[in-house]
Every structure is written in C-alpha cells, then in structure tokens.
Amino acid sequence: MSERKPIKIVETVLRDGHQSLIATRMTTEQMLPIIEKMDQVGYHAVECWGGATFDASLRFLKEDPWERLRKLRDGFKNTKLQMLFRGQNILGYRPYADDVVEYFVQKSIANGIDIIRIFDCLNDLRNLETAVKAANHEKGHAQVALAYTLGDAYTLDYWKDTAKRIEDMGADSLCIKDMAGLLVPQEATKLVEALKEATSLPIDLHTHYTSGVASMTYMKAVEAGVDMIDTAISPFALGTSQPATEVMVETFKGSEYDTGLDMELLGEIADYFRPIREDAIDTGLLNPRALGVNIKTLMYQVPGGMLSNLLSQLEEQKASDKYYEVLAEIPRVRKDFGEAPLVTPSSQIVGTQAVLNVLAGERYKMITKESKDLLAGKYGQTVKPVNKEIQKKAIGDEKPITCRLADTLDPELEKLEKEMAQWKEQDEDVLSYALFPQVATDFFKYRAAQKNKIDLSKADVENGAYPV
Template structure:
C-alpha cells in the first residue's frame, strides 16, 4: 500500500502573507471556499500570523468574521489552522494566562481546529501554557520548533593567530540536530499533539533535512510536519527530501500562491509524489478548480505582488511535461535519494525556472536571514534615505544577534535584531558608538522579558543596554488591560461591545481602536444618516504652530508614529525624563528629554505620523 502524505494548505494565510502583503479580501476568499470543502486537505491554514492585524488595518474587516465564515463554508471537511507566538499570541508583548485562555476558547468556538504555536527563542516555557489551554479547549496543539543556523563569524588574521596560541576561539555550533530534536521532544512532553519543523527563513538545506528528519521521526511518537519557504532556493528540494524521509504532513501552497518567498507549490510536489509512489491525500482535480480562481485573484492583487511575474500555467493531471523537464524531476529524485545536494538543487531550480517561478534570492541566502526581515530593513533605510548603509547593517546582524543571546530570526526577533542592526549602522555613520540608539523591544529582549535565549547574554552587555546586570523576566502583574471607553458620539456604546471585540483590543490596541471606532461610526450613522452625520464629531487636526519657535525643541529622530505622550503643556520635567514613545522601523523608542525645563508646546498627538526632524515638543525659554 502506498504511503499517504497529508497536506496542510497555506494559501489563504501564509501564501498570501508571503507574496501579497496579506491583502486577500473576504470576497476573494469566498470564491474559493466551495472548492476547499471538497479538496480533502488535511488542514487549511487560514488565520493567525499577520491576518488578524491586516484585515482590520487594511481591509476594514473583522478577523473573527474571517475565521467563522471559512469554518461555516468548509463544514469540518479540513482542520482549520492558525499560527500564534505562544504567550505573545499575535503581538510582541507577553499576555497573562487569562487572555490566552479566553482567546483560544473563542477561536476554537469559531471553528479553529489546530493552533500552531512557536516561540521566537525556542523557549519551551513560552509555549507551555498555550499547549495546555488549546488541548483543554478541545483543539489540537501543534508545537513548532523554529529552525535557524549559527551565524557566520568574520574572523580576522589576528584573531586566528590568537586562537592558535590559545586565545578565544570561534564559538561552538549551537543549532545542531540534537538541539532541534531535544526541543521537539520537549514539545511532545508538554502535550503537543503534533510537531512542526518550522523553517521560516527557508534556510534548511536538503542535506540537513536528510540528517534531521529521520531523527525527528525516530524520537517522536506524534506526527511530524515540515514547513519551509523558497526564498533562498532550498524550498522545493528540501520538501522533496522531507517526503523521501517520511514526513507525515507537508505544508504547500496552490500554484499561483506558491514559490518565491512562499512555500513550494503543491502541483510540483504532486509530480514528485506520483513518481515516488507516495499518495498525496488530496483531490487534485478540485485543487485545479481552486487554481483557476486564484489566477484571477492574483491579477486583482497585482498592486501588492512582490514577484510581478506569473508562473506558467500547469495542470499536473492533464498536461504532459516536456521530456527535458520530466527528466529533471527524475534527476532530482535520484539525487535526493543519494543525498547529492548540488545535483538536487540544480534540478529543482531548472524545474522552477521552466515554470517561471522566482529565482533564488542570493542576498537572503548569503545573509541567512528571513526574506521579510531583509525587505523590512531595505524599506526602513529607504524611508530614512540611507540605503547606502544596508551592507553595513547586514554585516552587523551576526554581532547584534550574538550580543542578544543568539536568538533565532523569526517574528518578532527578526524585526528586533534587524532594526537594531540598522540603528547600529546609523550610529556608526554619525560617529556614535554602537547601541547609542536602542529600541524598547531590544531592551526588553536583552533584559530577559522575551524568555530564555539559546546562549546566555553577557551580564556586562545587559548592563550596558538595560542598566542592570540581572536578568529580569517579564512581570505579568505589570500588564495593564486596555481601557474600553463609552463612545457618546456614537450613541453611548462601548468601544468593545463583546468578548471578541475586547480580545482584539487587548491584542492590537492601536489598530483595533481605529477599526472598532470605524465599525461603531458606520453602525451609528446607518440608523439616522442625516442626523448622525451632523452630530458626529470632526476629528481634531494636528495642531500647527503659528507662533515662531523660540525655545529649545525636541525633534523626531526619524520618520515614524507617536505612540504615547507622557507630558502636557506646563509640566516641569527633568533631564532624562521620557517624554514621548515613538514608533520607527516597527520598533518603539523612548524619547528622553536632553534638558530640564518647562513644556511650552506639544506639536503632536498620539497616532500622528511625522517626518524625521519634525518638532515634537518646545520648552519655554
């Protein structure tokens, strides 16, 4: 009997997030749901990750409605799955167990079947509570081990001489096969019903899969899932290697949402499985119907398309491959069986090139960072008109990462490390010491609030960044629940009127506030359009200073958004007091006053977007 391979389809979550900035609308999702009900996927990843934030922020849609609508349409034909960051859920800050429990209960009630849980540090303590609560709520906990690699260290000739004569040596490898196997065993011991090797950056090579997958299968009694991306060019070959070495569940996307920075296309894996005698447990005829719909949907998403080129149309059930391409599939299989990695990669790249999938991103491959992290760094530097420091920032990543405890690079640590590397590069450009500018998130990471890092942080470095040599875990008692104000301008309703809305407010305070206010305004105005339109308040405009600035001014350090204002006009403040919390490069930064004095004017409001060097606060003369 042929071995059956289960498929987790990522198209509606990770696929669209990787390729189209999570802009898939509910109307577009609805077009493919009737087919998904018949496709027979083991699981469909439809929620979590960036979806809850993005559907509110960009599409003005409810994340809960997205999940419930898919559940109603699929009617249990496939498990619906989501991705969460353990105790951080979908955000950057840890949450109390009460919020985790309420969130998981609500998600499972609305149709969620499997919750994939990962922690950016691979700290098992950060996922323990989520595994317990998902299982208790009747869901399936999927514990994910984040794959990463040891950084490349630039070793000078003098350092080599020092090492030869007994001086400091290059650090020993941390991320060995045993490291990942032990983390996987720990997840199973905590109660995970399945374990995923989550290769978020696409860095796991085929040879590493050949080494690691059999060890995972031998060590675990629960199913093993393999998740990777194609950005640096390993995805298709590594997925084939995972199939050959007995993976139970494989993550794929459907044709027009696959390849590039996403997971590989199911159609290519289907050809491999057919040749291997492995039965892919999916109705590929129905998958073809979804594929046809996705072609049109991708054209509609062209404004957000990161690739801008379509894969060549292909139906593996009907189309005959050219002899030379069919031969490449055979070459790839034989090379995989013999663990001849370069031959395997060459064959897979030839296949992808024929079908017009993106070529490997060599910058990401060499830097060994997630594609999203790299693109974020480029975008940040463009906004600052400082693209010329990109190379310096990339070279600083291994050092920043090591200083911070050799953290894996996955959300949120990839953003924290990437942004800090950019800040350090800019510090050097200005002639300042490294770490002159540090984000609140980097401080929290070094302090210990995100959990235990793979390598202990040097106490001297911790003191430099945080002011203390002592590790300080996040204090859950310091968590402050968001306010839920009454909105008199919209008929006296509360901002969050039910459990679902309040959970959104807890997870995404700024985004959810804007979204929920918009929902309440629309509902209120729909009752008595003319009257309510007259009564609805006009949003305050950002104050513009009409009088000339005569006192000392605190300027915006770079373009970004005002998150918090800690002072008011007339306040007497001391030098070093935090006056504003400012979000730039996706990180929050405390802006401290460089002087003592009395606040004369505040030129900004919370949520204002301001440009670099814009005046924020003026002091009296």
C-alpha cells in the same frame, strides 16, 4: 511495493501564501467564493487565520477577523482549519498575561479553529505552556513549532531534546518552522530522521521558497518520514511563500507518498486565485522582488520579509548604500543577543538594531527599547548567553529576569474589559483590543459609523424619505 505513506498537504493560500506575497491583503470577500471547491480537495488542513491576518484585517481591510473566521468555518464543512499563534505573544508583539492567552485560545477554537500552531521566537518552551494547556483543555489540536535556525547551539541533539520536551508538554504534533528557508535538502533528511527517533509525534514541515531549495527540501523530508508539508496553490506560491501545491502533488504522484489529491480540482482553484494575483501585480501590491530566489538568505540567514524591511528602513534614511554593511552586522548582533532564531518579533529587533549600529557609525550607541527588553530576559531565555558587556550597556544595573515574564504579570482581562466597554458588541472584541488597542479602537469606531449609516438609511426608508 513498499507500504503506502501518503503525504498530507496543509494549504497556506488563505494565510501564509498571501501574507508572504501581498502583505496579508486578501479580503474575506475574495476568499469566500472558492471555499466550497477547496473543501472538496481533501487537504489535511487549510491554514487561514493567525499570523499577521488579525492585525491586517483590522488595520488595513477594516474587517473583523473573528467574523472572517466564522465565515470560513461555515464554508469549510469537511476540512480542518489551522492558525498560527505566537505563544505568550498570541498574535501581538508583547507577552500577555495567562488569562488573555487562555481566553484567546478558547475563543479561537469556539469560532472554528481545529489546529493551533504555537511557536516562540526564542524556542523558550516556557512561553508555550499556557497556550498548549489551553488548547488541550478546549479539545483543540496543539501543534508546537520549532523555530528552525542555524548556529553553533542548534545541533541535532538540541532539536531532539526540544522535541522530546514538546511531546512531554502535551503537544499533539510537531512542526519544523523554517521561516527563512534555511533548511537545505541533505540537512532536512538528517533533521527529520533525528526527530523521528526522538518523538512519536506526527511531524509537519513548513518552509519558504526564498532561498530556492524548498521543493527539494520537501522531497528529502518526505523520503525521511515527515508526515505533512505546507504548500500554497501556485498563484500564491514560490518567492517568499511556500512551494506550489500542484507541483508537490504531481511530484509524489504514483509513488508510495501519493497524496491522492485531484489535480483537476487544484487547477480550478489555481484559476480562481490567478486574477487576484494579477490584480496585486497591477496595483503594485505584489512586488516582483518577492518572487525571485534570494541566495543571500542562505549566506546571511535572514528571512525574506526581514530583507525587504531592512531595504525600506534604509531607503527612508537615504542610506540604501549601507545595505551590505547592515547584512554583515546582523549575524554579529544576533550573536550578541544569544543567537536567537530570526522570526517575529526577534527578527525585527535584531534587524533594526543592526541598522542603528551601522547608521550611527558606532555599535550600540543607540539601543532600541525592544533590544533592551530582549537583553533583560523579557522575551524569554536565549539558547546561548547574551553578550554581558552589551547587556550592561543596555540595561545598566537592572537585574535581568530569569523566570517566565508572564509569571510577573497580573491578570489583564478585567482591566481590558473596562477600558473598551463602550465599544463591545461581541465577547471577542476585548481580545482584538488586548492585542492592538489603538488599531482595534479605530476599527470599532469605523464599525459603529458603518452601522449607524445603515440604521439611518433604514429609518429614512421607513419614514418615506428615501423611497425604495
């Protein structure tokens, strides 16, 4: 019998599972009753924060994301909590000054996060350094993610070299972040083996089921030596989400990779989430299209979420018939833009530009501000040079920046503190405001109104106006 190498499981239902399938609309109230059971499973970690959860909590659910994190931390006594962090963009869509990044990392760890998965949409490692150093300083676990993509530049040597640099940077572990489900089984074997040669860091594999190969990819990756895999409990698995936790546990049962997790307990957790999923189907929140296999993902290298965004953009313009033209235009725009991986925010930038190119009937007749910023070097350095002709058309004689954009930014925290002082109820509020000024302000107003109502009714009860 060969040496036992149990595979570790990262459960994503509280973050990527519901982000991928129901637009991040699961509420804290829906999460809390099952936490005690989830805490008994023995997961390596539960991913429960970051990504789009922060924006969605404030914008759609009228919840304080910091309060959610504290409640989850109170409930998970034995399990590590994990978040997703967009490098210098934190959880927003623009690069922030270093002081904001450092403060966000500090507060995330202080409120209960153990593992911070940090990535950059261009794999520009300069945009990860501040967050990694801050996590190291706060004694958190810094996991750095490679945004996996395909293209001439993305050779095994490229991935090995990047992994070595990540280890040298001070990362505690490495993640292969396959956000579009592009990693096919045989390539997973080659990639994991190459990374294991290049680095001694533990390796986590994250993928999506969009293209239909994810479970097989996990199997080959585990056999090649990957240490952790990301899965979602079955009601929030498959489609644009991750492979199902129970399926992967059962797959490796009795083998040298046996997770040792209790299927009965996982079954009870699945039973809890099933009605939440059914309700999402009934209300139209879970679109059945998100559950199927979309082989166009492999053909066009476009993430599932990006495909649905394109469809809705075209529907709004009454131009659904242009869908395939846009799909064919995406790889061309991506090439012009230095072959960037397609992940937030680069996926939105490339996708929107492709839509404009097709609808205008002329390529780059209209160029978005975000496209101009990317071509001007404001998001970081692309793996391949951008198309000089398109760059000139977009930014004219402006000199592209070659340094890290954050090096040109003044500290922001003090200014932000002044701007939102009237709404501040906790230190963390300034960070919510930094990321989403308008959305956070609307939430602060809502919170104040709710509080005043409660205070008023208490006062009225005491005055005898409303006898209890």
